[in-house]
Amino acid sequence: MKNIAVAGRVKVSADGQGVVSHAGMGMLRELADRTGLSTQVTAALADTYRGPWVYAPGEVFADLAAAVADGTSCIDGVAQLCGDREHVLGAKASTTTMWRLVDERIDAAHLPGVRAARAAARAAAWEAGASPAGEGWLHIDIDATLVIDHSDNKTGAAPTWKKTFGLHPLLAFLDRPEIAGGEALAGLLRNGNAGSNTASDHVIVLGQALAALPPAWRPDPDHPDDPDKPRVVVRCDTAGATHRFADACRIAGVGFSFGYPVDARVQDAVDSLTLADAWYPAIDTDGGIRDGAWVAEATTLVNLASWPAGTRLILRRERPHPGAQLRFTDADGMRITAFITDTPPGIIAGQVAGLELRHRQHARVEDRIRELKATGLRNLPCHSFWANAAWLEVILAGADLVTWTRLIGFGSHPALARAEIATFRYRVLHVAARVTRSARQLRLRLDVTWRWASAIAAAWQTIRSAFR
Incomplete structure (x- = not known):
């Protein structure tokens, strides 16, 4: 009988610096800005504020949509997912602010404005290369x-x-x-x-x-x-x-x-x-x-x-x-x-x-x-009917961001463009990276050992080039 070799134990410590997981979510969040989704939602909800805001409502809406696309199913989870990545995605609103956006600001009177914002973002995405092929x-x-x-x-x-x-x-x-x-x-x-x-x-x-x-x-x-x-x-x-x-x-x-x-x-x-x-x-x-x-x-x-x-x-x-x-x-x-x-x-x-x-x-x-349903629809987390209707718009926006990312960024990578959402999250959105700063520039270095790192980096640049 052969002896079973025991692998050496890996030492674990909580002192890693400049490391970020789920780095691919930043691509969805950036796409929300480049299509004008965040700006359009801000314009639609501006009249729900009595004074200046700390976090623009469109930015909060885009954070919600990107996090839902990344797999979270409740607003508390969104705040944690975004808050843990502030060094990549920027400072994010609190859980209370996110709840208030869904539960109070996007009411029945403002839902048409949010839908119009999503339509305007779709027009920008199609203009950048996400339009249907052929006639x-x-x-x-x-x-x-x-x-x-x-x-x-x-x-x-x-x-x-x-x-x-x-x-x-x-x-x-x-x-x-x-x-x-x-x-x-x-x-x-x-x-x-x-x-x-x-x-x-x-x-x-x-x-x-x-x-x-x-x-x-x-x-x-x-x-x-x-x-x-x-x-x-x-x-x-x-x-x-x-x-x-x-x-x-x-x-x-x-x-x-x-x-x-x-x-x-x-x-x-x-x-x-x-x-x-x-x-x-x-x-x-x-x-x-x-x-x-x-x-x-x-x-x-x-x-x-x-x-x-x-x-x-x-x-x-x-x-x-x-x-x-x-x-x-x-x-x-x-x-x-x-x-x-x-x-x-x-x-x-x-x-x-x-x-x-x-x-x-x-x-x-x-x-x-x-x-x-794997992108947020399995759970409608609010008590109010109109708050859940607003959450439904967040879910639809998140699904749009994933679709546009596939169409614009991964057209030359069928295995990623045609992957189901769970696979797409694992391969693209959940990629790990290091954050470095040099020459006054912030850089996101994807894990070089990740099989799809080159395709993700190329897709990110393709999306940026499409909106220039």
């Missing part, structure tokens, strides 16, 4: 999620449709496939018992999402066919398939792609299509045939007169995955799904199969919500 469609995905409340003293918390207790925000994301992520456009905080298919809430979130886009990227309702304007389509599951929301999309000049319930009429259409052998193979993202899946158009088989003119009904049938249980709406051992869209024929490559692929990609919104 294709912009896909806005809308979906709701439940935020569990483990107490009973938060305003708006109520029993949810899943027999839990909490709040039920409705969120809108811009799909950004170039980084395998999404850009958080808007969020509407709602009571826990808010309906999943409340049309008025969907209309409000759509309006906020379109206002969050830079002006040059917003559709023109008066000239929807203008080739100089981007084409926007809104994707939702069956919760968004309401006549009022479809009409609102038409009025706003955007297309729609909504999940559609598989009712008796759709089941009859499935039987008719099967008898006529009118199913065609579905396709994958790379354009190849998707094994075990077929699509067909059933517009003429179901009466869609109550929907906006040009609405089409597309059906999909697929062999269930191993272990999946069939539903009563399935037929002949096939999983049946349906959706409606107002995109005319000949617009999307692949015709009906292309439309089905585009709608199927709406499922990526689940990943966006999952990452947002």
